[in-house]
Amino acid sequence: MLPTESATRSAYAVGIRAEGLTKQYGDKAAVSDLSFSAEPGVITGFLGPNGSGKSTTLRMLLGLVRPTQGKITIGGHHIAELDDPARTIGTLLDARAIHPHRTAQDHLLAFAHAAGLGRERVDEVLEIVGLTDAATRRAGEYSLGMKQRLGIATALLGDPGVLVFDEPLNGLDPEGIRWIRTLMRKMAAEGRTILFSSHLMSEMELTADNLIVIGQGRLIAESTLDEFVRAHTTQGVTVRTASRVELVRALNRAGIKLEETPDSGLLVHGVDSATVGRIAAAEGIALEELTKVRESLEDIFLRLTHDVTDYGSQPA
Numbered sequence: 001m002l003p004t005e006s007a008t009r010s011a012y013a014v015g016i017r018a019e020g021l022t023k024q025y026g027d028k029a030a031v032s033d034l035s036f037s038a039e040p041g042v043i044t045g046f047l048g049p050n051g052s053g054k055s056t057t058l059r060m061l062l063g064l065v066r067p068t069q070g071k072i073t074i075g076g077h078h079i080a081e082l083d084d085p086a087r088t089i090g091t092l093l094d095a096r097a098i099h100p101h102r103t104a105q106d107h108l109l110a111f112a113h114a115a116g117l118g119r120e121r122v123d124e125v126l127e128i129v130g131l132t133d134a135a136t137r138r139a140g141e142y143s144l145g146m147k148q149r150l151g152i153a154t155a156l157l158g159d160p161g162v163l164v165f166d167e168p169l170n171g172l173d174p175e176g177i178r179w180i181r182t183l184m185r186k187m188a189a190e191g192r193t194i195l196f197s198s199h200l201m202s203e204m205e206l207t208a209d210n211l212i213v214i215g216q217g218r219l220i221a222e223s224t225l226d227e228f229v230r231a232h233t234t235q236g237v238t239v240r241t242a243s244r245v246e247l248v249r250a251l252n253r254a255g256i257k258l259e260e261t262p263d264s265g266l267l268v269h270g271v272d273s274a275t276v277g278r279i280a281a282a283e284g285i286a287l288e289e290l291t292k293v294r295e296s297l298e299d300i301f302l303r304l305t306h307d308v309t310d311y312g313s314q315p316a
């Protein structure tokens with residue numbers, strides 16, 4: 001999705017750009033020649049199997065890891081060159097990294113102080129993330145979901161134009177997940193650049209406008225979510241009929257691959273509904289159902305990254 005005109009004109013219009021980004025740990029390339037961009041006004045989802053290099057990429061963005069080659073910049077600048085980092089970029093990397101004896105308020109006040117921000121802003125962000133009533137409790141007593149909210153409050157302190165959230169949905173209940181989705185949408189609509197990673201594909205599908213997909217440190221795809229799903233969905237239809245044996249025979253004769261589904265339907269690969277309908281009609285077979293297969297983002301992601309998974313689980 002392209003950023004809207006109002007988004008690019010907004011005061012926040014700063015994007016993220018990786019160019020030839022590479023990080024080598026000894027023989028191991030954690031990130032290899034990675035180039036992508038995340039634009040203002042849209043939500044960009046950052047996907048990859050475990051160990052594919054997402055954290056290393058985000059750590060290079062934040063200046064915590066030095067690239068072996070290439071660069072990753074915010075509005076064209078390395079993070080160390082930013083005049084006012086807190087007002088430019090806000091990040092949630094590990095929500096558990098909070099001092100357990102500090103209250104949420106004190107935690108935020110310390111960050112606000114360091115960034116030259118006033119107490120009012122601390123109250124505002126507590127309100128935005130719904131922690132006002134819990135502000136004087138120690139962070140050590142917080143649930144993971146509350147820690148995520150506190151991490152997001154910290155990211156929002158400087159009212160930055162770029163927000164980077166690594167697995168922001170961890171530990172959130174359905175209401176919390178919906179809340180964060182709405183928050184990200186609102187922030188993007190205001191013209192901010194939102195880059196977030198999640199292993200929850202269904203949520204990614206609901207939230208992201210654009211996707212960056214990596215595997216073994218390399219770019220697999222960069223496109224809008226819609227284009228990605230359209231380009232990678234395999235063609236196929238599910239079909240149901242009382243004359244199953246006859247239909248299987250007819251499809252086999254036509255050289256069409258199919259498999260039986262657990263609910264006694266047939267999954268026909270590589271053809272469209274019209275083809276299956278024509279073959280059935282030619283044989284005088286009545287169909288009870290003929291549905292185009294729609295693959296989920298999760299189906300596509302698992303298939304595309306199957307060969308590039310570092311730490312994939314074995315099939316059950």
Ligand SMILES: Nc1ncnc2c1ncn2[C@@H]1O[C@H](COP(=O)(O)OP(=O)(O)OP(=O)(O)O)[C@@H](O)[C@H]1O
Pocket residue numbers: 025028029030048049050051052053054055056057310
């Ligand atoms: N400091 C390091 N030293 C050596 N190897 C590292 C280091 N950091 C990361 N790696 C390796 O680089 C690869 C990418 O790791 P990274 O943590 O960036 O992946 P990830 O996509 O964030 O994974 P996950 O989703 O599991 O957090 C992995 O093979 C990892 O073992």
